[in-house]
Amino acid sequence: MSEESSTATATVPAPKAPAASEGEALLQVHDLVKHFPIKKGLLQRQVGAVQAVDGLTFDVRQGETLGVVGESGCGKSTMGRLITRLLEPTSGKITFEGVDISHLSTAKMRPLRRDIQMIFQDPYSSLNPRHTVGTIVGAPFRLQGIKTENGTKAAVQDLLELCGLNPEHYNRYPHEFSGGQRQRIGIARALALRPKMIVADEPVSALDVSIQAQVVNLLDDLQTELGLTYVVIAHDLSVVRHVSDRVAVMYLGKIVEIADRDSLYASPMHPYxxxxxxxVPVPDPSRKQEHNRILLTGDVPSPVNPPSGCHFRTRCWKATEKCAEIEPPLVALKTGHQVACHYPENAPTDVIAETITVSKEAGEAVAKAAEAAVAAKAEETAEAAETAEVAEVAAAEEAPADAEPEAAEAAAEESTEAVESTEAAESTEGADAKGETKS
Amino acid sequence: MTDSQTSTTETTVGGTAPTSFLSVRDLRCHFPTDDGVVKSVDGISFELERGKTLGIVGESGSGKSVTSLSIMGLHRNVGKKNGPRMSGEIWLDGQELIGAGREEVRKLRGQKMAMIFQDPLTAMHPYYTVGQQIIEGYRQHNPQANKKAARDHAIQLLDRVGIPQPDKRVDQHPHEFSGGMRQRAMIAMALANNPSLLIADEPTTALDVTVQAQILDLIRDLQQEFGSSVIIITHDLGVVAELADDILVMYGGKCVEKGPADKIFSEPEHPYTWGLLGSMPRIDRELQERLVPVQGNPPSLINLPNGCAFHPRCPYADRTEGLSKTEVPRLTSVGQDHLAACHLPLEVRQQIFTEEIAPRL
Incomplete structure (x- = not known):
């Protein structure tokens, strides 16, 4: 057994292709929402909804690995099932290679399934115990009606070898394999049709530490060899850091921060x-005494009834009234670093927001917002400036022209209410800078 | 090491009471099955002082949990036909447990020693309220306490482990609690009689990192408050580093390395420990280009490899002149309170460590 795995992991130790910044978007997700209805009573009337995924917007670029982290119940698995279209979104748009797949029927989805595959968390329940490895890995060929050159068996054996399994184990059953090997079988099955994108939902969390590394390396090798694009969903931040090019952090159905790996881990901006x-417990006893960790109190609120405004505010130590009222939008505070927070940490001192693509109609409103920001500067209040910033973004995002003047006005109104804030200097400066660039 | 296991299928009593609070000597626990004898624990010895924390680390199937169940006396049908065969000695505060009768151990369980299980959803009874489950253990050992006093005690415990509105929560069922809350309730249950030995078997594996941090802090605080000894069993080296004073690394039912926590992390001596530390992606270090996994798969406990159980996966096994394949290595001292079971000569081991391992740690 040990020989097989060694061959797999010994292949191509080439460095990972840095696909983070370049590459076209393979998958585009816009304002994706999934609400699961809660029904009650005789008539099965809908009484509420589990807002599992509540407005996600992100891209997955060709050849990159996007890591998605968050606590259990934050909607990361639902997200994975939505982009593989195992679930149909309530609203929003999923575009894969330019094709809108958000509401395609099962039949129309079928040809696309070759390009999007999934690796599941639990290698014990995701393989049918009554089927041999050959049947399991060969299933995609059978289902898609694909004829391979030397027959399905040869193709399956090639796949097994590619994933570091012994091709002679073609006729064995899943129970004859260890956890790590089963996960390899799952990976071989996902690779069978040479997909373009693989969504891996907690691919290593059910495995032992020493085996985890084998599977992580295998995924890495396969990416270099076959040019795969991964979306890796995991809760282990160290694993995500190791495998990802970009990382999205989710909390209660929303992305709170999305950034390049290095940027995110070096200077995380969202309090969450x-x-x-x-x-994350650090395997270094000498650090035990330092004890400067941020302890979150309580649990994640229920997605049936999420808090108003910022979802994280109930556990956030920086939360103010503003957080309860206004939901912070996801804005870029640095190149390739978006965060949804009114009071971000580690934000660059000259918060020049990325030039936001402003539609013509929104232009006016932005100018107004900028004015508000300048006015705010005169009063030297941070609160106002930040609100203006929000208004600006909101204006930029909400294209319909009617809504914007209102937003800008609201901002202007609020700006007069001078509320003190800790980050006064920083944000005023930032808003000022923006006001200049925009007007 | 090898021939003693045939002679000691039944309990062995004898030897003198040790000075330390908990002392486990040459503990073996074998399970006969249709396929052969599963040697889950095969000669484990350790000591634990009052107020200290021991971390037991190892992969799944290395015998960590069986060790803890043995101490708690939770194996069924011991000594009976088809039942597990146990031998060795477990001394808890001057009392031997393996030779003791079921009733005697039962009196200690929940009173002097208590356990926190991995998955609170399966470890708690879904039918009874959390309060009833805490009270049950308390009244068992304090029959004089009336219902009112016991309930107050339960509320007090829930409050202590940080459950908000304990007077309401006490009457709720486990399914009404979230994962972290349930684990807190489990801890409250374990603390009901103020035990001096607390065994936590993967207490945080089922939890999220943020909740895990809360629970680890809670265990640390409670230990300081009550001065109990803690055994924490986990496969997560990060968790162990947070809590443990001493660490015992298990592989294939045996102890391969044992020593103070800082030594195990800064100067590990056994190739398996090197492998474990090397295969982990670490958030506190420079990003590695590639992880260095331990090759191969964990061994079957029915048919352990000859000699050192780790030799088929050990990258340095060829440097022991074949000893690894034929002889079981003994735990030998490699530093103060630091033991390792490896055939690699000390100089070779140190050379490998400084040249290959230390730069990666």
Missing amino acids: TNALMSA
Whole structure:
């Protein structure tokens, strides 16, 4: 057994292709929403909804690995099932290679399934115990009606070898394999049709530490060899850091921060990301005494009835009234680093937001917002400036022209209410800079 | 090492009471099955002082949990036909447990020693309220306590482990609690009688990192408050580093390395420990280009490899002149309180460590 795995992991130790910044978007997700209805009573009337995924917008670029982290119940698995279209979204748009797949029927989805595959968490329940490895890995060929050159068996054996399994184990059953080997079988099955994108939902969390590394390396090798694009969903921040080019942090159905790996881990901006990072136990006893971790109190609120405004505010130590009222939009505070927070940490001192693509109609409103920001500067209040910033973004995002003047006005109104804030200097400067660039 | 296991299928009593609070000597626990004898624990010895924390680390199937169940006396049908065969000695505060009768151990369980299980959803009874489950253990050992006093005690415990509105929560069922809350309730249950030995078997594996941090803090605080000894069993080296004073690394039912926590992490001596530390992606270090996994798969406990159980996966087995394949290595001292079971000569081991392992740690 040990020989097989060694051959697999010994292949191509080439460095991972840095696909983070370049590459076209393979998958585009816009404002994706999935609500699961809660029904009650005789008539099965809908009484509420589990807002599992509540407005996600992100891209997955060709050849990159996007890591998705978050606590259990934050909607990361639902997200995975939506982009593989195992679930149909309530609203929003999923575009794969330019094709809108958000509401395609099962039959129309079938040809696309070759390009999008999934690796599941639990290698014990995701393989049918009554089928041999050959049947399991050969199933995609059978289902898609694909004829391979030397027959399905040869193709399956090639796949097994590619994933570091012994091709002679073609006729064995899943129970004859260890956890790590089963996960390899799952990976071989996902690879059978040479997909373009693989969604891996907690691919290593059910495995032992020493085996985890084998599977992580295998995924890495396969990516270099076959040019795969991965979406890796995991809760282990160290594993995600190791495999990803970009990382999205989810909380209660929303992305709170999305950034290049290095940027995110070096300077996490969202308080939740900071808390997550500091909670990771570090295998170094000398650090035990330091004890400067951020302890979040309580649990994740129920997605049936999420808090108003910022979803994280109930556990956030920086939360103010503003957080309860206004939902922070996801904005880029640095190149390739978007965060949804009113009071981000580690934000660059000259918060020049990325030039936001502003539609013509929105232009006016932005100018107004900028004015508000300047006015705010005169009063030297941070609160106002930040609100203006929000208004600006909101204006930029909400294209319909009627809504914008209102937003800008609201911002202007609020700006007069001078509320003190800790980050006064920083944000005023930032808003000022923006006001200049925009007007 | 090898011939003693045939002679000691039944309990062995004898030897003198040790000075340390908990002392486990040459513990073996074998399970006969149709396929052969599963040697889950095969000669484990360790000591634990009052107020200290021991971390037991190993992969699944290395015998960590069986060790803890043996201490708690939770194996069924011991000594009976088809039942597990146990031998060795377990001394808890001057009392031997393996030779003791079921009733005697039962009196200690929940009173002097208590356990926190991995998955609180399966470890708690779904039918009874959390309060009833805490009270049951308390009244068992304090029959004089009336219902009112016991309930107050339960509320107090829930409050202590950080459950909000304990007076309401006490009457709720486990399914009404979230994962982290349930684990807190489990801890409250374990603490009901203020035990001096607390065994936590993967207490945080089922939890999220943020909740895990809360629970680890809670265990640490409670230990300081009550001065109990803690055994924490886990496969997560990060968790062990947070809590443990001493660490015992298990592989294939045996102890391969044992020593103070800082030594195990800064100067590990056994190739398996090197492998474990090397295969982990670490958030506190520079990003590695590639992880260095331990090759191969964990061994079957029915048919352990000859000699050192780790030799088929050990990259340095060829440097022991074949000893690894034929002889079981003994635990030998490699530093103060630091033991390792490896055939690699000390100089070779140190050379490998400084040249290959230390730069990667």
